[in-house]
Structures are given as C-alpha cells and as structure tokens.
Amino acid sequence: MGSPKSILAVAVSSLIAVPAVAAEFDVGGQVNRAVMFVEDGYAAGYLGVGSSTEFYHVDNRNSPTRFHVGGTQRLMEGWTAGALVEVGVFSNPSNDVDPANKSIDGEFDQRITDAFIDTPYGKITVGRGEGAAYNAGRVDYSGTGVVSFRNPSYLGGNLNYELKDSSYKRKFDANGNFTGTEAFDLQEGDNNRTTISGSIRDFNFENRHDRIRYDSPRIASMVLSISTGHGTGSEGHESISQVGLKSGLRVPGGRMLVGLGYSIATRNRGELDQRFDPDSGVNPDIKTYGGSMSYFHSATGFNVSLAAVNYKADLTTDEKTGTFSSTRSELSQFRYIKLGYRPSRHHAFDIHYxxxxxxxxxxxxxxxxxxxxxxxxxxMFDLYAGAKIHSFERGEWCTSSGRTCYNPKYEDITVVTTGGRVKF
Structure with missing residues (x-):
C-alpha cells in the first residue's frame, strides 16, 4: 500500500491537466513539542522576589511545528520550475513564554512562499524566504540542532535574569564628587533588566523576507548566492542585500561544511518624507558579516563546529542622547564552539559554548x-534532551549626566528541555 503522502500526491495530480510532463508534489511537515524546566529567579520588579522555578509546555522554536506543500515540474532538459509554501503552526513558543505568560494562543507564521526556476546556469527564486547569507553561520554536522541550536535564545529567550542583591549604584553630585552607594529601586532595576534574547544572539543575517535570489551552479565544491529584497524593521521598511558562499568538501579523515555571509540592511523611517536620522552623519546601514565551519571525522563520528558573526550599526541620535542610552554598543560579536559525537545515525551528543x-x-x-x-x-522521529546555563555580565555604566553609575550583577538561568519531534 502506498504512503498517505503518495496517495495525496496522486489525488492532487489527477485533478490537474498537465500538457507534457506530470508535476511532482510534496506535502509534509512536523510537530515538535517539549517541556522546559527553568530556574531563573524571575520575580516582580525583576529584583528577585517570588518563585524561581517553572515548568513550560512549549513548541520548540529550534525546529518549530510546521506544514508545507510544494510542487516541481520539468520544463525541458536541465530546466525545472516549482513552488513551495511553508507555514509555522504553534502555540506556546519556547522563546516567548515566561511566568506571566505560560499559555500563549496558537499562531501562524508565514515562513516561505517561493517560486523558482532551476537551470544549468543557476537557480532563481522569487518570494518570501531565506536570503543568500541565511544560515551561513549555522553549518553543523553534530545532529543535535533540535535541542542545541546555534541561536541559544530559541529556548527560553523571554526569561529574565534576576538582579543579585549585590547590585549597586554609585552617586555623584553636580560637580562630579562621589556621594556614596545605594541599592537599586524598582525603576532602576527595570533599566537594567535583561532577557536571554537581549543578552545573546547569533545574528543570522536577517530573518526570512521578500527577495529575489540567485544561486550559482556548483563551482568545484562551492555555491555562490546573492539576493536583494526588503523586510520590516522596527523603524519601517528595510532594503536588504546579501551575499553568501557555502561549500561541502572532502578533507583528510572526513568531510567539512563551510558557510560565509555578508549582508546590508538599510534602516528607514516609517514616514517616507523623513530621513532615517536627523544627523546625516549617521549611517542607516546595518552590516552583518561572518560565517561558520563544521568538520566530521568519518572513522569515529567526532565532529567540531565553529562560528563567528559580527553585527555593526551606527547609534541613532536618540540612542546617543537618551538618559539611559549611555555606552550603547555599535558592534556586537557572536562566537560559538560545539564538540559533537555521532557514532551512528541513531545517536548524537554534543557539548557547546x-x-x-x-x-x-x-x-x-x-x-x-x-x-x-x-x-x-x-x-521520522526524534527524542531529545538537553541542559544549558545562561550567564550575563555587564560592566559599570553611567547615565549621560554622569550623576549615577550602575553596577548590576545577575544570577544565572538554567534551562532543561526534553521533547519529541515527529515528521510526516
């Protein structure tokens, strides 16, 4: 007896008149549910009052529940056209839950709406989907991405670090003379509040967006990709241009994956008749650049993955002059290492930092x-478990007036996750 997917494909294709060659259809998806146990010190006012442990029933955003339908058709020798629609369908996203929001209504996430044509001269894709550099910083042979993903904030990203009792602020008078130290109050605790998502990010060359993308034919072991399009940023629409290079090659003792990427996203104001910033010297471009590599040793199953991605953006006038914006960063850096062991296709282990x-x-x-x-x-089936500890450190920073300097200290956050993924 044929599989349900095959039966559905035959049923759909029988309803479509195809002049020459029959189209091929693919319908599928996955469900990925997990339980997270968290010890985070979350509390009212973010000052450490109240319960510090919670359980969450979540959709694992490392590889979320989703559904897709696609089709391809051969046009002529070496030429193929097709389309893909993929939608995320999930409740209680693992990066959104917190003690005040343990149950979040289900939602739909438009992931991909693509049409493409693949030729001997390369592939052209139009629609919403991945830019040319997307995932260049995430190549990974470990097989543990469902629980140990490159972006650590996908599990528990909305959880807050607890401020330690040892946090303090230093006070100065109008002449700059030191007047003593004090504890944080509620408002000042909020100004130093930080979540996992706010503390760590892998800067994956913008999210999926509307673009046109070209992927070259394989050149030796490499594929060169370029794309241009636009997305929606916090200040309005962004134009996004990306270049990516990916390679899979044989090396002594095993095989290696390499990804490199560069992107420019131009920030714009929501009002079309206004410049991005009153100061013409502020560059509206956000530049992201970097990549990753992963090596797999064939004889033993040991593997190692490395990543380095930088995110650069000029401060806006508001960020430079705001009372609590002093010492804001213009260059963020992500670094990552994972050591894995995969003795067979059935088992995969990792440790990562x-x-x-x-x-x-x-x-x-x-x-x-x-x-x-x-x-x-x-x-079609994965069971997984993992544990991680998040830490956050922030050096002393002062308000723009110089009258108050903060020295926040944060408790660690522990997240233990176990779950299952079923593909269909």
Missing amino acids: GETRDRNKDDEKGSVIGAGYVWSPTE
Missing part, C-alpha cells in the same frame, strides 16, 4: 554552556 559580546552596551557579555542528546530510531 557560545557568547555574544556588547549586545546592547559596551563591556557586556551574554554566554551559554550546555549539552544535548538526540535519539533518532527512524527518519
């Missing part, structure tokens, strides 16, 4: 250390 420096302000660091395991008895 990642950090983002200067995510919001200069002299700060968000880091994660963790481990994961994935058991895959079949291609």
Whole structure:
C-alpha cells in the first residue's frame, strides 16, 4: 500500500491537466513539542522576589511545528520550475513564554512562499524566504540542532535574569564628587533588566523576507548566492542585500561544511518624507558579516563546529542622547564552539559554548554552556534532551549626566528541555 503522502500526491495530480510532463508534489511537515524546566529567579520588579522555578509546555522554536506543500515540474532538459509554501503552526513558543505568560494562543507564521526556476546556469527564486547569507553561520554536522541550536535564545529567550542583591549604584553630585552607594529601586532595576534574547544572539543575517535570489551552479565544491529584497524593521521598511558562499568538501579523515555571509540592511523611517536620522552623519546601514565551519571525522563520528558573526550599526541620535542610552554598543560579536559525537545515525551528543559580546552596551557579555542528546530510531522521529546555563555580565555604566553609575550583577538561568519531534 502506498504512503498517505503518495496517495495525496496522486489525488492532487489527477485533478490537474498537465500538457507534457506530470508535476511532482510534496506535502509534509512536523510537530515538535517539549517541556522546559527553568530556574531563573524571575520575580516582580525583576529584583528577585517570588518563585524561581517553572515548568513550560512549549513548541520548540529550534525546529518549530510546521506544514508545507510544494510542487516541481520539468520544463525541458536541465530546466525545472516549482513552488513551495511553508507555514509555522504553534502555540506556546519556547522563546516567548515566561511566568506571566505560560499559555500563549496558537499562531501562524508565514515562513516561505517561493517560486523558482532551476537551470544549468543557476537557480532563481522569487518570494518570501531565506536570503543568500541565511544560515551561513549555522553549518553543523553534530545532529543535535533540535535541542542545541546555534541561536541559544530559541529556548527560553523571554526569561529574565534576576538582579543579585549585590547590585549597586554609585552617586555623584553636580560637580562630579562621589556621594556614596545605594541599592537599586524598582525603576532602576527595570533599566537594567535583561532577557536571554537581549543578552545573546547569533545574528543570522536577517530573518526570512521578500527577495529575489540567485544561486550559482556548483563551482568545484562551492555555491555562490546573492539576493536583494526588503523586510520590516522596527523603524519601517528595510532594503536588504546579501551575499553568501557555502561549500561541502572532502578533507583528510572526513568531510567539512563551510558557510560565509555578508549582508546590508538599510534602516528607514516609517514616514517616507523623513530621513532615517536627523544627523546625516549617521549611517542607516546595518552590516552583518561572518560565517561558520563544521568538520566530521568519518572513522569515529567526532565532529567540531565553529562560528563567528559580527553585527555593526551606527547609534541613532536618540540612542546617543537618551538618559539611559549611555555606552550603547555599535558592534556586537557572536562566537560559538560545539564538540559533537555521532557514532551512528541513531545517536548524537554534543557539548557547546557560545557568547555574544556588547549586545546592547559596551563591556557586556551574554554566554551559554550546555549539552544535548538526540535519539533518532527512524527518519521520522526524534527524542531529545538537553541542559544549558545562561550567564550575563555587564560592566559599570553611567547615565549621560554622569550623576549615577550602575553596577548590576545577575544570577544565572538554567534551562532543561526534553521533547519529541515527529515528521510526516
């Protein structure tokens, strides 16, 4: 008996008149649910009052629940056209839940709406989807991405670090004379509030967006990609241009993946008749550049993955002059290493460490250390478990007046996750 997917494909194709060659259809998706146990110190006013442990039933945003339908048709020798629509369907996203929002209504996420033509001279894709540099910083042979993904904030990203009792502020008078130290109050605690998402990020060359993309034919072991399009940023529409290079090659003892990417996203104001910033010297471009590599040793199954991505953006006039914007960062850096062991297609283990420096302000660091395991008895089913500890450090920073300097200290956040992914 044929599979349900095959039966559906035959049923759909029988309803469509095709003049020459029959189209091929693909319908599928996955469900990925997990339980997160968190010890984070979250509390009213973010000052450490109240319960510090929680359980969450979540959709794992490392590889979220989704559904897709696509089709391809051969046009002539070496030429193929097709389309793909993919929608995320999930409730309780693992990067959105927190103690005040343990149950979040289901939502739909438009992931991909693409049409493409693939030729001997390259592939052209039009629609909403991945830019040319997307995932260049995420190549990974470990097989543990479902629980130990490159972007650590996808599990528990909305959780807040607790401020330690040892946090303090230094006070100065109008003449700059030191007048003493004080504890934080509620408002000042809020000004130093930070979540996992606010402390660490892998800067994945913008999210999926509307673009036209060209992928070259394979040149030796490499594929060169370029794309241009636009997305929606916090200040309005962004024009986005990307270049990416990906390669898979044989190397002594095994094989290697390499990804490199560069993108420019131009920020714009929501009002079309206004410049991005009153100061013409402020560059509206956000530049993201970097890449990753992963090596797999064939004889043993040991593997190692490395990533380095930088995110550069000029400060706006508001960010330079705001009372609590002093020492804001213009260059953020993400660094990551993962050591893996994959003795067979059924088992995968990893330990990993990642950090983002200067995510919001200069002299700060968000880091994660963790481990994961994935058991895959079949291609359609994964069981996984992992644990990680997030830490955050921020150096002393002062308000623009220089009258108050803050020295926040943060408790670590521990996240333990176990779940299952079923593909269909």
